[in-house]
Amino acid sequence: MKERVEIFRDNFHRVVEEIGKVIVGQRDIIEGILSCLFANGHVLLEGLPGLGKTLMVSTMSDALDLLFQRMQFTPDLMPADIIGTNIVVDTESGGKEFRFQPGPIFANVVLADEVNRATPKTQSALLEAMQEHTVSVAGITHVLDEPFFVLATQNPIEMEGTFPLPEAQLDRFMFKLKVNYPAQNELIEILDRTTGNEIPKASKILDAEQVMEMRWLIREVTVASHVKDYAVRIVFATRPETELAPDMVREYVRYGSSPRGAQAIILGAKVRALVDGRYNVAFEDIHQVARSALRHRMILNFEGEAEGIDADELIDAVLEEVKAAHAAEAH
Amino acid sequence: MAPIENRTRMTRINLVKDMAEIETSIADATAKLARRINIHNVLRLVSLLMLWGAGASMALILVSKFVMLPIPLALTVFSVLVICLTVGVVRGMLARVSPLEAAMMADAQVGLKERLSSAVELMGEEGKSEMAELQLEDAADHARSLDPKSVCPRVFPVTAKVLPLSLLFLIAFFYVPTFYGGPGEVPAVVRQAIEQAGADMELMAREMDRSPLAEEVADLASEMEAAGRELKDEPVTKKEALRNLSNLARKMEALKIIGEVSEELDSDMTPEKKRILNELLEKLVDSLRDLPDMAEISQKVVKAQQADLSVEALKELFDALEQMEMGVSDMKALQQMSEQVAKGKRDIGRVTLAAADSSESTGEQEESSGLMGGGAPGEDTAEVAEETGYAPRVPIPIGQRDDLELEGQASEGGRSVPVESELDMKKGESVAPYEEIYVKYRDAADDAISRTNIPWVYREHVKNYFDAIRPESETR
Numbered sequence: 140m141k142e143r144v145e146i147f148r149d150n151f152h153r154v155v156e157e158i159g160k161v162i163v164g165q166r167d168i169i170e171g172i173l174s175c176l177f178a179n180g181h182v183l184l185e186g187l188p189g190l191g192k193t194l195m196v197s198t199m200s201d202a203l204d205l206l207f208q209r210m211q212f213t214p215d216l217m218p219a220d221i222i223g224t225n226i227v228v229d230t231e232s233g234g235k236e237f238r239f240q241p242g243p244i245f246a247n248v249v250l251a252d253e254v255n256r257a258t259p260k261t262q263s264a265l266l267e268a269m270q271e272h273t274v275s276v277a278g279i280t281h282v283l284d285e286p287f288f289v290l291a292t293q294n295p296i297e298m299e300g301t302f303p304l305p306e307a308q309l310d311r312f313m314f315k316l317k318v319n320y321p322a323q324n325e326l327i328e329i330l331d332r333t334t335g336n337e338i339p340k341a342s343k344i345l346d347a348e349q350v351m352e353m354r355w356l357i358r359e360v361t362v363a364s365h366v367k368d369y370a371v372r373i374v375f376a377t378r379p380e381t382e383l384a385p386d387m388v389r390e391y392v393r394y395g396s397s398p399r400g401a402q403a404i405i406l407g408a409k410v411r412a413l414v415d416g417r418y419n420v421a422f423e424d425i426h427q428v429a430r431s432a433l434r435h436r437m438i439l440n441f442e443g444e445a446e447g448i449d450a451d452e453l454i455d456a457v458l459e460e461v462k463a464a465h466a467a468e469a470h
Numbered sequence: 471m472a473p474i475e476n477r478t479r480m481t482r483i484n485l486v487k488d489m490a491e492i493e494t495s496i497a498d499a500t501a502k503l504a505r506r507i508n509i510h511n512v513l514r515l516v517s518l519l520m521l522w523g524a525g526a527s528m529a530l531i532l533v534s535k536f537v538m539l540p541i542p543l544a545l546t547v548f549s550v551l552v553i554c555l556t557v558g559v560v561r562g563m564l565a566r567v568s569p570l571e572a573a574m575m576a577d578a579q580v581g582l583k584e585r586l587s588s589a590v591e592l593m594g595e596e597g598k599s600e601m602a603e604l605q606l607e608d609a610a611d612h613a614r615s616l617d618p619k620s621v622c623p624r625v626f627p628v629t630a631k632v633l634p635l636s637l638l639f640l641i642a643f644f645y646v647p648t649f650y651g652g653p654g655e656v657p658a659v660v661r662q663a664i665e666q667a668g669a670d671m672e673l674m675a676r677e678m679d680r681s682p683l684a685e686e687v688a689d690l691a692s693e694m695e696a697a698g699r700e701l702k703d704e705p706v707t708k709k710e711a712l713r714n715l716s717n718l719a720r721k722m723e724a725l726k727i728i729g730e731v732s733e734e735l736d737s738d739m740t741p742e743k744k745r746i747l748n749e750l751l752e753k754l755v756d757s758l759r760d761l762p763d764m765a766e767i768s769q770k771v772v773k774a775q776q777a778d779l780s781v782e783a784l785k786e787l788f789d790a791l792e793q794m795e796m797g798v799s800d801m802k803a804l805q806q807m808s809e810q811v812a813k814g815k816r817d818i819g820r821v822t823l824a825a826a827d828s829s830e831s832t833g834e835q836e837e838s839s840g841l842m843g844g845g846a847p848g849e850d851t852a853e854v855a856e857e858t859g860y861a862p863r864v865p866i867p868i869g870q871r872d873d874l875e876l877e878g879q880a881s882e883g884g885r886s887v888p889v890e891s892e893l894d895m896k897k898g899e900s901v902a903p904y905e906e907i908y909v910k911y912r913d914a915a916d917d918a919i920s921r922t923n924i925p926w927v928y929r930e931h932v933k934n935y936f937d938a939i940r941p942e943s944e945t946r
Binding site for chain 1: 570574577583584585587588589591592599600601602603604605608609
């Protein structure tokens with residue numbers, strides 16, 4: 140087991156390093172994406188155009204020996220364009236029959252680029268696939284190959300003609316990662332790498348079997364009850380009706396996190412623990428993943444929307460509150 | 471096959487043994503840490519509370535240096551400290567940390583990232599996973615190198631180190647001299663006289679308890695014993711002591727008169743007997759005033775008087791007094807107790823007057839220029855004179871209340887300042903003639919003035935004072 144944990148750490152760091160050969164900076168985002176991959180979750184990437192979201196995902200697929208499919212979401216994209224459809228084909232005996240033609244969702248890593256540009260009907264086509272890892276067409280359920288991992292991107296500006304993801308859809312994403320502008324030195328490095336003749340490319344590091352092995356290992360990480368309690372408190376504190384909620388949450392939040400938020404925190408924290416060389420989850424791990432796991436699960440009320448409150452500010456307030464309460468109890 | 475099976479079994483046994491060792495090392499480390507934290511907590515709470523108690527005690531002692539407190543100071547301070555100690559120990563014991571809590575503290579303090587606390591929790595579980603065993607192993611490595619001092623640096627908190635010093639200060643505070651300046655001051659000689667009077671009364675009352683007495687007399691003896699104990703043991707002021715003695719004396723007087731009335735009551739009342747009885751009843755009503763526990767008798771006496779000592783009223787009174795069953799021995803006991811109380815009052819009064827004389831002669835109270843009234847010697851003397859029975863024959867404007875306004879007799883052109891005094895004296899209660907007292911104190915004052923170096927202006931004040939209160943019969 141010890142060796143397997145070592146291999147996990149080694150593989151994780153190797154993939155990060157490999158992606159880092161193409162992507163400059165954004166280490167937190169890369170680690171967040173990999174955490175979701177190994178924790179059997181999905182990621183929603185949000186950032187302005189041109190920050191390398193799509194490149195990051197495609198580079199990751201290069202580093203993983205997995206089947207990668209990219210879907211550009213547009214308003215006229217139909218559910219059948221994603222999940223596939225039954226088509227009439229000629230049989231060898233000269234007859235005709237309906238045969239299922241799998242859509243691009245039948246892959247290991249699926250990039251749903253600009254997911255908020257598709258209609259809600261099309262967006263919802265992802266729901267079953269993301270949650271159940273199956274696709275139902277014409278009454279027949281098709282099981283998707285494992286590992287199945289959805290990466291969706293969306294643009295926070297140019298909201299005209301877009302369809303914001305409904306809460307139920309957002310809740311399916313384990314993490315929502317915000318891609319920020321690169322720093323000055325990072326931008327120089329990007330220029331160096333992308334304006335020359337040699338374009339760096341990531342090589343294959345992990346295959347599907349190794350990814351599945353790593354997924355299994357993560358579930359084995361121990362979580363003490365007081366650590367679980369801490370995570371639960373954080374999730375409870377995001378709900379304005381609870382006693383734990385800080386004033387800011389009461390003022391600006393309409394709905395807090397669902398239980399999936401707590402699951403996302405614990406799974407993400409387990410990955411962090413293993414990457415850190417530990418066999419148990421620490422409070423620190425929970426703090427590290429809390430923003431990514433909760434920011435898309437906090438639904439603001441009218442005041443929050445009107446005042447432009449950032450969900451990250453609310454989560455920081457929640458973390459402060461829970462940390463203070465925990466420290467007071469321990470004292 | 472057999473050797474392979476044996477080897478597998480041996481490996482399992484070794485693993486179990488290793489796991490037991492791992493768990494033991496974690497348990498030992500956390501238990502050691504918990505013990506240290508618990509000791510620290512108890513000491514911290516105890517010392518904190520005792521510091522608070524010592525502070526409060528110091529404040530109390532400080533106050534007692536300026537104001538006489540009606541509580542036994544040493545016992546109070548001791549009780550406060552014992553209570554603080556007990557509460558500290560109990561709270562400390564109740565706030566004991568468990569090994570899990572100690573492990574959590576270690577995680578937080580040393581940055582073990584919940585390794586130890588997770589391990590402590592896992593230790594109790596059955597059928598641990600491989601990952602859990604690895605976690606325990608990892609935690610054991612950290613637990614072995616864990617220094618309890620890094621989590622709880624000091625067993626003795628700073629408060630515990632400061633505590634002995636504060637207790638020393640507290641003891642030292644007891645030896646700070648008192649600075650009484652108010653009316654509550656009781657000079658040592660007066661205090662001694664009060665205590666002596668109390669001790670004598672207590673002793674006599676105890677002797678009385680041994681002999682069979684009527685219920686009322688026995689109650690009075692018990693009351694005298696309690697009053698004596700209070701004078702002896704409690705820091706009562708002179709005024710309080712004299713007031714207590716006066717109350718006792720009045721009750722005794724009332725009982726004595728009741729005895730006399732019982733003897734005079736007769737079915738065949740001649741006018742002469744009626745007159746004597748009437749006088750006795752007058753005295754009795756007077757004595758029973760302000761004695762609520764004898765209000766019933768008082769009402770019956772008044773009723774008999776109002777009925778002009780009719781046969782029915784006298785019979786009712788007779789029955790009531792008969793119920794008290796006071797005999798000769800009771801009267802004798804009453805007399806003895808009464809004399810003892812009177813002696814106590816006299817002694818306290820004598821010592822107080824002597825103390826006042828002494829302070830007058832040494833010029834300690836030169837500041838009191840208003841010798842008549844506001845001046846300390848005049849006031850003190852008048853007050854004691856009233857309460858001890860050595861009262862000047864002065865007009866009493868309101869005889870039915872405790873607070874009297876006493877006035878000296880002003881000569882022509884002399885000043886007159888009223889003296890406020892707490893006492894329920896009545897006319898005709900003085901046992902020494904005013905003239906006698908006047909002459910005695912005037913001579914003492916003359917003697918003191920002639921012997922000591924007193925400024926002329928103050929001599930004049932003294933002379934004017936004695937001129938002002940000179941009795942009419944006195945000619946100088």
